[in-house]
Amino acid sequence: MIDFKLLDKKWNDYWEKHNLNKFNEKNIDKKYYSLVMFSYPSASNLHLGHWYNYAPADTFSRFKRMQGHEVFAPMGFDSFGLPAENFAIKTGTHPMDSTNANIKTMQKQLAGIGAMYDPSSYLETSDPSYYKFTQWLFLKLFEKGLAYQKLAPVNFCTSCQTVIANEQVIDNKCERCSADVEKREMTQWFFSITKYAEELLQKLDTLDWPSKTVAMQKNWIGKSTGGEISFELECDDCKKKCNEKITVFTTRADTVFGVSYVVLAPEHPFVEKITTEKQKKEVQEYVKNTLKISDLDRQTSKEKTGVFTGAYCVNPANGEKIPVYIADYCLMNYGTGAVMAVPAHDERDFEFANKYNLPIKKVIESMQYNGQVSLLPFVEKGVLINSGAYSGLESNKAIRQILKDLEKVKKGQAKTNYRLRDWSVSRQRYWGAPIPIVHCEKCGIVPVPEKDLPIELPYNVQFTRDGVNPLSKCEEFINTTCPKCKKSARRESDTLDTFVCSSWYFLRYPDANNATLPFDTNKIAKMLPVDKYIGGAEHACMHLLYSRFITKAFRDMGYLNFDEPFASLVHQGLILGKDGFKMSKSRGNVVNPDLYVNEHGSDVFRMYLMFGFSFIEGGAWNDDGILALKKFLERVWRLVEKVSASLKSTPFATLEFNFDLSYAMHYAIKHVTEDLEKLSFNTAIARLMELVNSIYKHIESGTSLSLVSEVVQTLIKLLAPFAPHIAEELHQIMGGEGSVFSHQFPVCDENALVKLETELAVQVNSKIKSKVIVPTSATNEEIEKIALADEKVIESTNGANPKKVIIIKDRLINIIV
RNA sequence: GCGGUUGUGGCGGAAUGGCAGACGCGCUAGACUUAGGAUCUAGUGUUGCAAGACGUGGGGGUUCAAGUCCCUUCAACCGCACCA
Numbered sequence: 001m002i003d004f005k006l007l008d009k010k011w012n013d014y015w016e017k018h019n020l021n022k023f024n025e026k027n028i029d030k031k032y033y034s035l036v037m038f039s040y041p042s043a044s045n046l047h048l049g050h051w052y053n054y055a056p057a058d059t060f061s062r063f064k065r066m067q068g069h070e071v072f073a074p075m076g077f078d079s080f081g082l083p084a085e086n087f088a089i090k091t092g093t094h095p096m097d098s099t100n101a102n103i104k105t106m107q108k109q110l111a112g113i114g115a116m117y118d119p120s121s122y123l124e125t126s127d128p129s130y131y132k133f134t135q136w137l138f139l140k141l142f143e144k145g146l147a148y149q150k151l152a153p154v155n156f157c158t159s160c161q162t163v164i165a166n167e168q169v170i171d172n173k174c175e176r177c178s179a180d181v182e183k184r185e186m187t188q189w190f191f192s193i194t195k196y197a198e199e200l201l202q203k204l205d206t207l208d209w210p211s212k213t214v215a216m217q218k219n220w221i222g223k224s225t226g227g228e229i230s231f232e233l234e235c236d237d238c239k240k241k242c243n244e245k246i247t248v249f250t251t252r253a254d255t256v257f258g259v260s261y262v263v264l265a266p267e268h269p270f271v272e273k274i275t276t277e278k279q280k281k282e283v284q285e286y287v288k289n290t291l292k293i294s295d296l297d298r299q300t301s302k303e304k305t306g307v308f309t310g311a312y313c314v315n316p317a318n319g320e321k322i323p324v325y326i327a328d329y330c331l332m333n334y335g336t337g338a339v340m341a342v343p344a345h346d347e348r349d350f351e352f353a354n355k356y357n358l359p360i361k362k363v364i365e366s367m368q369y370n371g372q373v374s375l376l377p378f379v380e381k382g383v384l385i386n387s388g389a390y391s392g393l394e395s396n397k398a399i400r401q402i403l404k405d406l407e408k409v410k411k412g413q414a415k416t417n418y419r420l421r422d423w424s425v426s427r428q429r430y431w432g433a434p435i436p437i438v439h440c441e442k443c444g445i446v447p448v449p450e451k452d453l454p455i456e457l458p459y460n461v462q463f464t465r466d467g468v469n470p471l472s473k474c475e476e477f478i479n480t481t482c483p484k485c486k487k488s489a490r491r492e493s494d495t496l497d498t499f500v501c502s503s504w505y506f507l508r509y510p511d512a513n514n515a516t517l518p519f520d521t522n523k524i525a526k527m528l529p530v531d532k533y534i535g536g537a538e539h540a541c542m543h544l545l546y547s548r549f550i551t552k553a554f555r556d557m558g559y560l561n562f563d564e565p566f567a568s569l570v571h572q573g574l575i576l577g578k579d580g581f582k583m584s585k586s587r588g589n590v591v592n593p594d595l596y597v598n599e600h601g602s603d604v605f606r607m608y609l610m611f612g613f614s615f616i617e618g619g620a621w622n623d624d625g626i627l628a629l630k631k632f633l634e635r636v637w638r639l640v641e642k643v644s645a646s647l648k649s650t651p652f653a654t655l656e657f658n659f660d661l662s663y664a665m666h667y668a669i670k671h672v673t674e675d676l677e678k679l680s681f682n683t684a685i686a687r688l689m690e691l692v693n694s695i696y697k698h699i700e701s702g703t704s705l706s707l708v709s710e711v712v713q714t715l716i717k718l719l720a721p722f723a724p725h726i727a728e729e730l731h732q733i734m735g736g737e738g739s740v741f742s743h744q745f746p747v748c749d750e751n752a753l754v755k756l757e758t759e760l761a762v763q764v765n766s767k768i769k770s771k772v773i774v775p776t777s778a779t780n781e782e783i784e785k786i787a788l789a790d791e792k793v794i795e796s797t798n799g800a801n802p803k804k805v806i807i808i809k810d811r812l813i814n815i816i817v
Numbered sequence: 818g819c820g821g822u823u824g825u826g827g828c829g830g831a832a833u834g835g836c837a838g839a840c841g842c843g844c845u846a847g848a849c850u851u852a853g854g855a856u857c858u859a860g861u862g863u864u865g866c867a868a869g870a871c872g873u874g875g876g877g878g879u880u881c882a883a884g885u886c887c888c889u890u891c892a893a894c895c896g897c898a899c900c901a
Contacts, residue, residue: 001855210821210822211821211822212820212821212822212895212896213821214821215820215821215896215897216820216821216895216896216897218820219819219820219821219896219897219898220896220897222897222900224900224901226901248901249900249901250901251900251901252901263901304899327899328899329899329901330899330901331899331900331901333900334900334901335900335901338901339901340901341901342901346901347818347899348899348901349901417900417901419897419900537895537896540896541896541897611829611830611840611841612829612830612841612842613829613830614829614830614831617822617823617830619829619830620829622828622829622842624828624829624842624843625829625841625842627842627854628841628842629841630854631841631854631855632841634855635856638856682829682830682831682840682841683830683831683832683839683840685840685841686830686831686839686840686841687839687840688840689840689841690839690840693840696857759836760836761835761836762836763835763836763881763882765881766880766881766882768836771836803881804881805881806835806881806882808835808882811835811836812835812836812882814835814881814882815881816881
């Protein structure tokens with residue numbers, strides 16, 4: 001028996017030599033853009049997760065290719081990022097060096113998968129030829145007012161020593177290193193993703209994406225429609241001091257008659273101005289304490305606390321004088337940082353009001369339980385009561401009417417709010433694309449002219465533990481001249497979030513060697529959107545959201561002619577350790593793919609990954625499973641050797657048709673095709689196994705050699721996307737021409753699936769009682785006649801006349817008596 | 818609390834409302850053997866000697882027919898979360 005792993009290199013070299021993986025632009029009309037998420041070159045090699053993403057994706061690409069599509073399947077490296085720099089601080093190895101070394105290792109391992117990656121589209125985001133255009137992207141956004149700098153409270157990771165985006169904060173910990181995240185006030189660069197909030201939300205419904213990912217993005221964008229209502233301050237003194245009114249955001253304007261106080265976030269700018277002398281000490285103390293405790297504690301300690309400011313304001317709906325409180329359950333970063341509190345109809349306000357003895361006034365009654373009085377807090381919508389002229393109105397109607405009426409007197413208006421924040425892209429670290437901005441004392445913030453790009457990272461920098469960005473300490477980098485006034489100026493030392501690099505890489509792939517432009521608009525118009533994007537679910541609210549935003553921004557600048565980058569998205573599942581837990585070094589349950597690939601070869605491993613799991617579910621690793629696939633491929637191998645040997649000894653075998661074998665072949669073709677289309681790899685392989693079993697049976701019963709050989713050749717083509725190396729070798733053994741991948745994927749002949757006779761299940765009163773064989777062409781009357789004549793049917797009906805007979809073609813007949 | 822997903826043999830997993838458990842692992846028996854992680858053959862949901870009965874987390878319902886649709890309930894996983 002051949003050692004499969006010997007085939008890997010042979011055929012990889014063959015594909016490379018014959019340029020088989022290169023996208024042919026002549027066939028651009030038939031393009032199929034098959035994309036996987038590119039790799040991050042971490043020190044720890046290609047892991048099982050990569051394999052589980054890339055191997056099945058390659059099978060899909062190869063399938064599409066054999067179907068006649070011109071498949072574009074690129075691969076590159078997302079090679080900037082904090083881990084490389086942290087590694088440098090620890091070991092002294094320069095990030096550029098360690099990254100390049102890691103890339104070399106991973107490229108070797110990637111080649112082991114045997115995937116059809118187009119070498120000419122290769123890219124690395126840390127290469128100046130790439131980040132030149134990441135910087136270009138920044139300049140374009142800046143030009144359009146979509147990139148701006150502001151002083152803002154940001155998330156600062158204490159371990160990574162940098163700001164990170166909202167999307168990268170998980171449970172108040174850093175997404176990368178799990179260290180605590182602090183709130184800090186810093187001047188930072190932002191991208192205005194919020195300007196696209198509505199479109200990002202709306203277009204989700206047009207995408208062929210997993211419902212979970214769509215839901216997560218919707219949730220993240222967090223649209224809520226309601227209104228803003230203004231509460232004028234009551235005391236003249238306060239009014240004079242800030243000449244302002246407190247504006248709140250609410251989705252429940254219908255409850256405005258039930259407002260018994262107004263709450264400001266402790267950070268709200270009005271707090272200091274409106275607090276009375278008497279309350280000052282208490283308020284200051286409270287604010288101080290709130291800022292001191294972390295966001296995490298503020299979230300987990302759900303008990304409501306707060307302090308009265310001493311100020312009062314007026315409810316615009318009924319003129320009531322109500323107190324103004326500050327409380328940490330009111331968040332500064334949502335809405336207006338102020339809320340109207342309606343204890344009767346909001347759980348939080350209810351709790352707070354009870355604690356501080358504030359009035360609770362019911363203004364909504366349930367519509368569902370007639371006569372029955374609803375318990376407080378009643379948070380559903382209903383009918384207004386105790387609400388002046390609005391009493392009796394249904395909530396939704398009242399919301400519209402009240403906001404409309406308030407607008408007339410300039411005390412309110414309808415308003416939509418989003419939870420999405422602008423994307424913070426500044427990173428106080430070295431290993432990223434430098435932000436192409438110069439700070440000039442005279443001219444202020446000056447963008448670097450396009451012709452000066454790329455602003456290259458200096459190699460000679462010091463990596464220390466002091467938490468200071470090496471770039472800001474590098475005089476040769478920092479000191480420059482202002483592009484406007486030519487006087488000496490300083491470069492921006494922040495670099496871009498690596499998610500900026502990955503938010504446009506799929507646009508670069510098709511034109512990866514373009515030195516003057518990030519991509520050619522006309523070419524991109526033909527190559528995108530991506531037809532199938534396969535990658536992990538963990539990017540739902542980061543990469544997958546950012547990429548959509550960048551695509552829309554570029555579209556609006558005229559560089560792109562499509563709205564969405566990824567038409568169809570699939571997340572592969574997660575492969576767990578043998579113990580059923582997520583693989584981790586600390587658990588010691590990490591499965592190293594290299595071991596298996598080195599032992600059994602790439603194809604056996606690929607096929608196990610596809611057969612042993614439901615692709616989108618994943619599951620626990622199991623060593624036994626892989627041997628099953630080895631056995632299967634060896635069984636195929638023996639079959640092919642046997643058939644090819646017989647062909648040599650009796651080359652003039654005559655064709656003798658065998659319906660059953662032909663049927664088995666076309667059945668397999670049909671279902672493998674359908675299953676691959678759905679990325680249902682495990683069932684597709686099951687159909688291949690059935691076909692192999694069937695061929696063996698027919699060989700034993702002496703079916704004609706020429707038919708068997710035709711079926712075997714078909715089998716090899718069906719197998720090719722799954723086990724590309726072995727299939728090439730088998731194709732050659734069978735005397736096939738060239739690469740098996742330059743052949744058409746087999747096409748099912750539906751006529752071959754029409755049987756002369758069909759077996760039907762016979763039910764009596766919906767219970768299976770018997771089976772009958774009927775001619776496929778039989779009419780319903782004939783089928784009924786045959787079924788009623790069946791012994792077991794007669795027995796179970798006692799010869800009674802059927803009341804009703806249901807016949808489902810090719811499946812069953814149900815006789816109701 | 819909100820949103821999403823999943824519950825099927827000993828195991829991984831299949832089933833356009835139409836014969837539940839495809840395919841494979843494992844297991845049992847047998848064949849062949851220079852004894853192997855080999856190959857082949859048969860069997861393998863539970864229960865029964867059998868005919869049969871019972872079976873897709875639980876409970877209801879719709880239907881001639883439900884793993885699949887509806888209601889309800891339980892459990893697990895994932896995401897968001899004091900979002901006004």
